[in-house]
Amino acid sequence: MAAFSFGxxxxxxxxxxxxxxxxxxxxxxxKAQLALAHAxxxxxxxxxxxxxxxxxxDRIKVIKEKGDxxxxxxxxxxxxxxxxxxxxxxxxxxxxxxxxxxxxAGPAAKSDREPANxxxxxxxxxxxxxxxxxxxxxxxxLGLRAFxxxxxxxxxxxxxxxxxxxxxxxxxxx
Numbered sequence: 001m002a003a004f005s006f007g008x009x010x011x012x013x014x015x016x017x018x019x020x021x022x023x024x025x026x027x028x029x030x031k032a033q034l035a036l037a038h039a040x041x042x043x044x045x046x047x048x049x050x051x052x053x054x055x056x057x058d059r060i061k062v063i064k065e066k067g068d069x070x071x072x073x074x075x076x077x078x079x080x081x082x083x084x085x086x087x088x089x090x091x092x093x094x095x096x097x098x099x100x101x102x103x104x105a106g107p108a109a110k111s112d113r114e115p116a117n118x119x120x121x122x123x124x125x126x127x128x129x130x131x132x133x134x135x136x137x138x139x140x141x142l143g144l145r146a147f148x149x150x151x152x153x154x155x156x157x158x159x160x161x162x163x164x165x166x167x168x169x170x171x172x173x174x
Contacts, residue, residue, distance in 0.1 A: 041158040048150050056143025060136045067132025074124045083119040090116045 091105075091112030098105035 015131045029133060037158060041154065042157075044154050045151060048154060049147065052147040052150065054142055055146075056139050059139045059143070063135045063139060067128060067135070070128045070132070071125050072078060073123055074128065080122050081122075084118055088116045088118050088120065088123060090114050092116065093118060138141050 019024045089112060091108065093116045094112065
C-alpha cells in the first residue's frame, strides 16, 4: 500500500507539479498586472480631479472678481439722487426676503406701502452679490458634472483594459 501511495504521489508530483507551477506563475503575473492597472487608474483619477478643480476654481475666481467690480461700480449706475428719488417699500422687502426663504410673504398689509429705509444702492449691491454667487455655484456645479463624466470614462476604460488583460491571462493559462 505504501508503494502504491508513493507511486501516486510521484505521478502527481511529476505530472501536475509543473502545471501547478505554471498556473501559479500566471496568477502572480495577473495579480501584478491588476495592481499596476489599479495604480494607473488611481493616478489618472488624481490628475483628472486636479485638472477639473483648477479649471472651475479659476473660473469661479474670475466670476467673483467681476461681481466685486460690479458692486464697486454701483454708484456710477445708481446715484445718490436716484436713491433719494426712488424708494423701496416694506412690501418689496417682504417679497424679496420671501423669495429667498421660499416662505410665503403672507397677505398684503397697510405697512407694505411704507418706506423700508433701504436705498437702491444697497439693493443693487445685494442683487449683484447674489448674482455673482449664483454664477459661482453654477460654474462649480458644471465643473463637478464634467469631473464626474470624465471619472466615469476613466473607470470604464480601466474596466475595459482589465477585461482584456483578464481574457489574455485566461488564454495564457490554457
